[in-house]
Amino acid sequence: MQIIESREQFDAIIVGSGAGGGMSAKVLADAGLSVAIVEAGPHFDPTNPDQMTQLKWPWESPRRGASTTRSFGDFDAAYGGWEIDGEPYTQGEGSQFDWFRSHMLGGRTNHWGRISLRFGPRDFKRRDQDGLSDNWPIGYEDVAPYYDKVDKLIGVFGSKENIPNEPDGFFLPAPKPRLHELYYIKAARKAGVTVIPSRLSILTKRLNNERGVCFYCRQCSRSCAIKADFSSGTSLIFPAQKSGSVQLFTNCVVKEVTTNAEGKATGVSYINKDDLKEYHLKGRTVVLAASACSSARILLNSKSAQHPNGLGNSNDIVGKYLHDSTGTDRAFLVPEMLNRKTYNEDGVGGLHVYSPWWLDSKKLDFPRGYHIEIWGGLGMPSYGFGFGLAEMNKYVSGVVGGYGDKLRDDARKFYGAMMGVSGRGESIPMKSNYCEIDPEVVDQWGIPVLKFHYQWSDHERNQSKHMHDTFEEIFDKMDAIPLGEKPGADKDYGLHNPGRIIHEVGTTRMGDDLTTSVVNKYQQLHEVPNVFIVDGGPFVSQADKNPTWTILALSWRTSEYIVDQLTKKNI
């Protein structure tokens, strides 16, 4: 097959358009650089009537929003999901890693939870505290100025709390708690668990004249048409396009980074999904932002005489140290909320309050912390509403089962009376948890796919056990009734499969030591100075925080470095 060459050479080719890619595009384009964004999926704009799902009613979907074709339901904005037709991934023995991919402009930022937490000073230096994994080569002070800039550019609500490892930022004001959150606050305080306003990248106040102010429909997962939530497309890529120096290549799957005789990157080759032809795009620099695993896959597939083991991989570290947040959940019924009055309490898309890590790990049988997320309230019904409703009566000595008018009473009785909590914690990055190229399997574009190897350890199991013990303590303080069984050792204490929390990072870790890391502290490949990685791949460890805010801050920092290095002609 003939490879079609681009005539133009871009200053930067960005692979992927999620948080990292979007931020890089914005910074590079604003600096006057010519930028190509290569995105594997279609264009997406939440204001496009053909694509928008915001404010749709459940009956507008014949399946009432069921998750038949989209993993999080019909109205979720993320195309793709845990499985994508024609694009498999495989597992090593005993491994069950779940990989959520969203191929579309903006990627997973179109539907994410918007929880936007800064890593704290301790999060960058975990090895100093527990002797496990490694420190980052940078510290909070290196990233803080960029967190500040991200806060101001994109917007995040929260509150100043002066908690040492939960740095404050430039916050928009927080929304008032909902009723179930008031119950949680009261009970958590009684249980000695810290609780504060949540920190989400949703505009509760006007940030600028380009984006709207939240109108509280709780549908950030549908991507906001008035741009009151952070999605990479609406908040970064569309503004970056105003410079006129950004070219979008959608439906284009990058195969590899190409290199010249000196081993320097010359651009990327990609398959155009629409005509199935292979193209080559020329760039002075290549910025990988395809997501931790996809960027690792591109590097590993970029084999050449100069880089026989894949790009930047002579030390065999690419793909290693893959790690996701830990996660486990429990639901419960609050008898005091049975038969509650209804009113519009949609609020923002997600929690209004949360519990940051409040304990000292030195006194516990697991090394690292977790935070607690809270969910519940008078939500909009969709497919699944009412399932098991008649059985709920067993928790309140009602008649289990039945039909007729009794069911209507049950529906009203239990509506909004259930709530849930989710623990999201820090796992230990381990070399033995990794992805590699499966030599025997290719996807429909002919590109070799990833094979995953991932096992949890007792560090994570003990942490999950602690989460469930804490949950029950909190339920107890509000006289709530836990639903279902408390998961025991046989179920790994309810730990979700690795990958399930969709915070996978670490595959192209950052470090000063060339033998144990893939990129330097500017997220530049040690071995190929004009290739950078701005997704979650460079994370050395990931805190119990959601990674997006740190991806954005580091991408900004790296992009400024790219501008500097190009200006100085160092790359």
Added chain:
Amino acid sequence: MDRRESMKSLLIGTMAGGVLLQGCAPESADTSAMPVSKPEDKGKYGRTIEEKARDEKLLGSQGFSETELATIAILCDLILPSTDSAGGALDASVPEFIDFIAKDIPSHELPIKGGLMWLESRSNNTFGLPFVKLTDVQRKSLLDEIAYSETAAPEVSPGVAFFSRMRNLTLTGYYTTKMGIEDLGYKGNQPNVWDGVPQEVLDEHGMAYDKAWLAKCVDQSKREDIAEWDDQGNLLT
């Protein structure tokens, strides 16, 4: 870029059509940036080309037989009949929903078909008549055997599982319609300005917002003022 430009022309509500702020009344939100839906957008719910094709294929394909649907309809009506104030499952077209969902999620299909056969057999054995020919009292006597999982006889357990599925789907099918949502009392899915739990609800639950927490919360009368901070991150506006 082209697409984005073309979208702009669809934002015809800017200024004119949207619900604009009335003074600084916190109960209304500025929705002027929302695209105004046009007649040709009716029926759209953000499908990709592949998803749309799949929907059309399923909607055009044969689901349950007429006989099966007749029994499904009777069951739906018994599970959620109409009341003085609200329509029932039949008014909300729940049988049509069940017909669709069994095509969309095939794991429903066999248990429903088999369950219907089980019910038919039970009806014939008990009353010597097919289910559709039974009186209301007879039908209810059959349902009473299978609608209460804790007390049901072991020999009707297949019926219990079947009825549980029908009840689940009927509830979901009903409460995801306009009628069901109104009956339930869900009041959201519309632009508004959240300013906390209504006072009478707080009182009823013995709850109150504490002052220190409220100080961190948004003053909705200033929501349209552009955010500015001092160097320490204190909000000035």
